[in-house]
Amino acid sequence: MRKRLLITGASLLLALGFFALPSFLDYRMNSTADHGPYQASAAAQALHRQLWIADLHDDALLWQRDPLQRHSYGHTDLPRLLEGNVGLQVFAAVTKTPRGLNYTSNAADSDNVTPLIIAQRWPRATWSSLLQRALYQSERLQQTERDSQGLLQIIRSREELRQALARRNPEQPTLAAILATEGLHPLEGQLANVDVLFNAGYRIAGLTHFFDNELGGSAHGLAKGGLTPFGREVVKRLEQRHMLIDLAHASKPMIDDVLAMATRPLLVSHTGVAGTCPGPRNLSDEHLRRIAAGGGLVGIGYWDGAVCATSVDAIIKAIRYSVDLIGVEHVALGSDFDGTIHAPFDTRGLVLLTDGLLKAGFSAEQITAIMGGNVQRLLLQYLP
Structure with missing residues (x-):
């Protein structure tokens, strides 16, 4: 006994x-290097309060913490996003990552996410279906919207964004949210699933993540090839549905192929630039110029693989390089918060970027554009 x-x-x-x-x-x-409180100059604080801030990438939907409750760990939740004066947050759905994940060479035949979601007690349908994992993360954000008492709104169209902007009140800030995919392996090889994701609220589509998939090559995959025939069909369908295409994690040949066929501006939601930080996924000057020439946006990341340090100065350096090369109107923020990174600060610390940009000689108008104005302009023109 x-x-x-x-x-x-x-x-x-x-x-x-x-x-x-x-x-x-x-x-x-x-994790974060600095847990706050975050100190900035009086000028930076005053300007920061006037900004509408947009961040192009956050993986918080993968984790089981309640987005409506303040936490002492992780990078974002609704209270901290509002405290950081974030006006729009893009939430990406992570559905699969390889074991032994690394920056240079990953196969597609293993998955870290399955045991994680089982431990988090996700619905059984998600255990074996990448599409169901994406749909469940959409459902989680929709439930957060319903429970937020109007503080969070999912944006599906340019008209919804206009309405959210008109309602925004500095005395009681609200958060607009957009759904994105971290790779399109949730299509499970079926073109019709583009429409399934669209109907579930997804408006930004990352094509690949850390491994090559049915659409083509990842910067971290084995073959690192260009678009497959299926990938070309998907790009056309995404454009037909007015979903924005995200080239973060894409291989260089895939970036070339998408640039050659795209008829709408492209995003790189979270990245670094090779000019300040060489790396497998950081954008070359040529790709920066071509993305900008098509009216696209580049979201500068906050982690060491993107900017070669865990510091505000390193982020500002990458922003300065990009602005000087392609113009301020093509540069945005792409934190990769909650994407298993070590960040200089959590989302409450965004005022440190405002302060750093001021110290680097950027004007208030330029800072307004970088911190969110460019994203707002693009979405108001190219969302459905």
């Missing part, structure tokens, strides 16, 4: 440890 009790107790402890693991991983992997 005692042996049976010991076995039962040990099994219970193991189960409890398994279900507690996601929060532990979230705490360890979504």
Whole structure:
């Protein structure tokens, strides 16, 4: 009897440890160098309060923490986003990552996300379907919207964005949210699933993530090739649905292929630039120029792989380089918050970027554009 009790107790402890693991991983992997409070100059604080800030990439939907509750770990939640004066946050759906994830060479035959979502007690349908994982993350954000008492609104069209902007009140700020995919492997090889994702609220589509998929090559994959025939069909369908295409994580040949066929501006939601930080996924000067020539936007990331340091100065350096090369109207923010990065600050610390941009000699007009104005302009023109 005692042996049976010991076995039962040990099994219970193991189960409890398994279900507690996601929060532990979230705490360890979504970390910050500076936990605040965040100090900035009086001029930066005054300007920051006037901004409408947009961030093009956040993976918070992967984690089990409640987006409506303030947390002491991770990078974002609704209270901290509003405190940081964020007007629009793009939430990306992560549906698969390879074991042994690295920046240079990953196969597609393994998955870290499956055990994570099982431990987080996601619906059983998500355990074996990448499409269902994307749909569930959409449902999570929709439930957050319903429970937010009007503080969060999912944006699906340019008219909804106009309405959200008109309602925004500095005395009681609200957050607009847009859904994006972190790679289009949730299509599961079916073109019709573009429409399924669109109907679920997705308006930005990243084509690849850390491995090559049915659409083509990842910057971190094995073949690192260009668009496949299926990928070309998907790009055409995305443009027909007025979904914005995101080239973050795409291989260089895939970027070339998409640039050659795109008829609408392209995004690179979270990236670095090779001119300040060489790396497998950081954009060359040529790609920066071609993306800008098509009216696109480049979201500068905050982590060391993007800017080669964990610091505000490194982010500002990448922004300065990009602005000087392609013009201020093509540069935006792309934090990669909650994407298992070590960031200089959480979303409350965005005032540090405003302060850094001022110190680097950017004008208030330029800072307004970089911190969110460019994203607002693009979305008001190119959302459905």
